[in-house]
Structures are given as C-alpha cells and as structure tokens.
Amino acid sequence: MIKIVIADDQALVRAGFRALLDAQPGMTVVAEASDGAQAVRLAAEHEPDVVLMDIRMPGMDGLTATRRMPPGPRIIILTTFELDEYVFEALRNGASGFLVKDTEPAELIQAVRVVAGGDALLSPGVTRRLIAEYASRAKPPHPSQNLGLLTDREREVLSLVGTGMTNDEIAGKLFMSPATAKTHVSRTMMKLHARDRAQLVVIAYESGLVRPGWV
Structure with missing residues (x-):
C-alpha cells in the first residue's frame, strides 16, 4: 500500500487529489496538510511513501518543507507553472520531481507509482528545459x-x-x-x-x- 500525504493550502485541491488517489487500488491518503510546517509534522507522524507538496503555501512554503522533511518519503512538487522558479531549488533540496496542478488524473496516479517505486519524475524534455532555464x-x-x-x-x-x-x-x-x-x-x-x-x-x-x- 502506497501511503500519501497531500500538502496544499487550498482545501478544494486537497479534496480532489484525495478522492482520486483513495479510489486507486494500492493507494491511501493518510493525512492532509495546509502548510509546510504541518506537512513536515504529519510526515514524521505517518511515515508516508509519497508527499504531494504544493510549492507556494503561506507560512512555511513547500521549498522549506522539502528541505526539512524527515528521511523516507519521496516528494513530488506541485506547481501551477511548469517552469516555476523554485522547481530547480526543490530538486536540489530532495524532491524527486514535479507536476503541474492541472495534470491529467492518470498522469498523477502514474507519477505517484513511479516515485513510490524509487524513480525520479523527470522526463528528459523537462530535465533539459529546467537545466537550460x-x-x-x-x-x-x-x-x-x-x-x-x-x-x-x-x-x-x-x-x-x-x-x-x-x-x-x-x-x-x-x-x-x-x-x-x-x-x-x-x-x-x-x-x-x-x-x-x-x-x-x-x-x-x-x-x-x-x-x-x-x-
């Protein structure tokens, strides 16, 4: 069973992701966080396999939270923009990849499985654009x-x-x-x-x- 924590300051976004992921076989959302500090606490408490982390949140943002995560969970950064200025920094601080928030449901599900399996969520094309930018x-x-x-x-x-x-x-x-x-x-x-x-x-x-x- 892949255990997931969702960190996003928008309740509607969290609810949508939770409904989608909980409906998948072999996946369960164990907690939701509305800011980075809460995400770090919940990750330590629930020991998830994957954290879906919004990069822009009030208080402690997703970048700081990624840096302060306990060992173990793989982190997927959620961003509104494909080339968000903080994405490269998030990768430096331990994120395993990123997704734009309007990604297709099937892509989100596949992303969680890929990252939980130990692979990075970085397509060659995206990697090259990130590097160049x-x-x-x-x-x-x-x-x-x-x-x-x-x-x-x-x-x-x-x-x-x-x-x-x-x-x-x-x-x-x-x-x-x-x-x-x-x-x-x-x-x-x-x-x-x-x-x-x-x-x-x-x-x-x-x-x-x-x-x-x-x-």
Missing part, C-alpha cells in the same frame, strides 16, 4: 569529493544523466546495452548517496561536470 542561476560549481569515487565511465554516465538522457539514450551514446547503462547509473547513485535520478542531475551541475551551455 535555471542551472545558470545555480551556485558556482564546486568539485565534489565524492566524484573521486567514480570510475571514468561512471563520471561519463553521470554527465549524460545531467543532460537529461534516458538509459536507452546513454546506451546508444556509449555503445553499451541499456542494462549496462542502468547498472552504471545505479552504481553512481549508490556512490554519491543520491536517492534518485533527480539528485544525479543536480550533482552533475553543482560539481561542474555539466554546464548549462551544453544543452
């Missing part, structure tokens, strides 16, 4: 000591993940099988303590492995 505003690159743990091949794979490539695209680029590409991505995540692909994208940029002009 906001990575240039990120903090100046600083080499990560953990990058020294990677093999040359893993560093190469990390840079390609950072440009928004899928495992299949990486496989084609590096002349390897998709299974081998997936293995390299998994090992890179483990060595860098990244919980999903979204975190690898952030690391690739903050370490300077990939630069905005490359996309």
